[in-house]
Amino acid sequence: MTMNTSASNRRLRVLLTAIGSGALIPQPDFQRRLVWTNKDKVEFIRTVISGYPFPEIYIAAGRVDPKTGEGAEVLVDGQQRVTTLYQYFKGDPDLRLPADIQNYENLPENKQIEFLEYSVVVRDLGAMSIEVIKDIFKKINSTSYGLNAMEIDNARYDGEFKKFSEKLSEHKFFYDYRIFTSSDIKRMNDVRYCLGLVTTIMSTYFNRDKEIEVYLEKYNEEFDGKDLLNTNITMVLSFIDSMNFTASSRAMKKADFYTLFVEVHRLMIYEGVDLDNSKCRNSLDAFYEKVEEVSSNTYKGTEDEPQVYYKAALQASNDRSNRISRGKIIHSVLIGD
Structure with missing residues (x-):
């Protein structure tokens, strides 16, 4: 198949009216859901109003009715940008603008014309099957190496919940106890880990990363209660730190620390138990020693828990x-017990 990959320019008004008439479909079912925060949208609108360029968008021909000649195009890449501009143009009440950005309908006529005449770089891929379009979309939104789950979510979410967990991953505690490797940090697995911790203490234990995206989306725009949550997390980390484990302790291995953190949080915050750091350290040391004996096949005890x-x-x-x-x-x- 010969693919047209040359770029051309379209006036923004052409794209907006095409969306309104259904001639341009901004969200095919294979595209990601809209996840920009209101802040993201405002900054993008500010970019366009200022006349600054934004990256090209990709479209392809959709179905054509051979009897009427009517057809539609699909937006292969760029839905968040184009849909945000359409919201601004139509005065969508879900779009909350700051005082320094006027609603489109309140702009002077010359500014409205400037907005509508804004030139958008478009690559028209022409007519092709939906399977090829999906493959192109996947390649446009990938890199030379496979993206892990956190890197994909990072490209989709940049809201309050993600920022909260990202800040948590930078806590001195994790550095002091060497919880994360340099590779973890490079691939954002440290952020993913902290997203899991926060999601778990806000809900309950879940399977793998199943609930993380739910919370990323739910608290993408606003994250009420984050100050109290941060206070409680700091309290839990301080208590664990007060037990003075070494960085090489089993307590500081990822899976083990995950459990320790969640259960200390449960006891201190939800159950109101006044834990004694010395007693907890002794009990954990004794238990972890038995677990290590199981690991080395030297365990002689009768307890099943280790x-x-x-x-x-x-x-x-x-x-x-x-x-x-x-x-x-x-x-x-x-x-x-």
Whole structure:
């Protein structure tokens, strides 16, 4: 198939009226849902009103009715940009503008014309099957290496919940105890890990990363209660820090710390238990020692918990069932049961 990849310019008014008439479909089912925050949209509108350029968009021919000659185009890449401008043009009440940006309808006529005549760089890919369009979309939104889950979400979400977890990942505690490797940080796995921690203490144990995107979207625009949550998290990290584990302790391995953090938070914040750092440290040391004995096949004890915990931390450690198993055991260890 010969593909037309040359770029051309279209007036913004042509794109906007095409959306209004249905001649341009801004959100084919394979595209990502709109996830820009109101702040993102405002800054983009400010860019266009100022006359600054933005990256090219991709369109392709959709279905054509051979009897009437009527057809539609699909927006292969650029839906968030074009849809935001359409919201501004139509005065969508969901778009909240700051005082320094006038509604489109209140702009002087010459400014309205400038907005409508704004030149957009468009690559028209021509007529092709939906399978090819999907493949092109995937390639446009990929890099030379595979994106991991956090890198994909980072490209989609930049709101309050993501920023909160990103700031948490930069906490001195994680640096001091070397929770994250340089590779973790480079691939944003540190942020993903903290997103999981925060999501878990706000809900409950879940399977792998299943709930993270739900919370990223739910609290993308606003994240009420984040100040209290931050205070509680700081309190939990301070308590764990006061137990003076070494960075090489099992307590500071990712799966083990995940469980310890969640259960300390549960006891201190939700159950109001006044934990003693010295007693907790002794109990955890004794328990982790048994787990290490299981690991080295030298465990001679009769208790099942060390063996259950070890298996739950070794294989499929992010499965909900294993997280629950580890959580129940560490909860009991912390309260001396």
